[in-house]
Amino acid sequence: MLGKTAGLLSFLGIGLYFTGWIYRWAYFSYFQLEVTSLDLPFESFLIVPIQVFFGNLSRGDFSTLFRTLWTAIASFILLPIIIPIIFNLIKFSTQKLDKFINKLGWKLLGWIGKIKRPKITRNIQSFFYFAEINYQDYDQALIKEIVIIFWLLMTLFFLGKTQGNLDAIQDAYNETSSLPVVTLITPENQLPLGRKIRDLTDNPNISNFRIIGDIELYKKLLERDYNNKTDPDFPQVIWRLLFDTNGQYYIFPSLPKNAPSNVSPPVVVIQQSDGGEYTIILSPEAAGNN
Structure with missing residues (x-):
């Protein structure tokens, strides 16, 4: 038995x-x-x-x-x-x-x-x-x-x-996702994405970074790296945390409800470097949705 x-x-x-x-x-x-x-x-x-x-x-x-x-x-x-x-x-x-x-x-x-x-x-x-x-x-x-x-x-x-x-x-998709909303805060010039908190109109300083691959994809991410809720015409993008492991954070901009069914969101991998510091803020949903 x-x-x-x-x-x-x-x-x-x-x-x-x-x-x-x-x-x-x-x-x-x-x-x-x-x-x-x-x-x-x-x-x-x-x-x-x-x-x-x-x-x-x-x-x-x-x-x-x-x-x-x-x-x-x-x-x-x-x-x-x-x-x-x-x-x-x-x-x-x-x-x-x-x-x-x-x-x-x-x-x-x-x-x-x-x-x-x-x-x-x-x-x-x-x-x-x-x-x-x-x-x-x-x-x-x-x-x-x-x-x-x-x-x-x-x-x-x-x-x-x-x-x-x-x-x-x-x-x-943002409307149905159960993944936590993520906000990433880093020192200046640590990442090729992100804006200054006090001046969101200032584009990231990318002069020190190099790129291999699709430049248009990177430019699209630059346009979706933050939310401006004061402007009703500004496209609202909610970033969510896919998962994290060993100092790596996999985040992505969630899709709107009108996105095509055959489209998947790009994933950004944040790797913690030696001596680098950043802050991750997780939330069940984006601020101001209630």
Whole structure:
């Protein structure tokens, strides 16, 4: 009983980690980040599946739970149909492969016999004897378990990827994002973005910085690096914190509700340098929204 329990717990841990990894991969891929390059703790991959299976029930959102239940019911109905189909496909393919190997073997043996090499002939015969595939020798219980495990992994992949994409899109738009609003304060000339607090009209001094890449993208970020709530015509941009780790802060300007569905926000990585100082202010939402 202990052995079965340990095996079940091991399989459960693998399934949870797989689901969490797929969720993280889909989520951060939306923001053009590779999950393998991020220093994420191992245990976080085991906790994330709770979000994948149940969603945010505290907000009254039951769509994720309904999707999980629907997927489980569909799997329960389809598996008894899929397993016999897999068995028949294996039987058909192995029979065809048997005929091909036998046909090839006889032709090869006939060719080897012409050159009168008994030792080579015996080796070829032994090879094709062990290469013959008999469907009846297969462990059908093992094949059934393999099909079930493969189907479960496909199901977990679907749930993790779907929920990861949905959560990323939700967090990218300002009106639906649950990520904290971030305000970054640094000494002057520490970053190539940002404005003077007492003179927001003064463009950042970028004479000491160099650039590689899309200059237009950088100019667009310069136009969106702060909010001017006193000007109703000024485009309001809320910066949010994606996550932080080891002195790196990943922040991005959240998208307005009228942004195209195929657009993802740019991510700015703030790296703490030796001797550099900065202040991060986090808030559930931007000031003045209430």
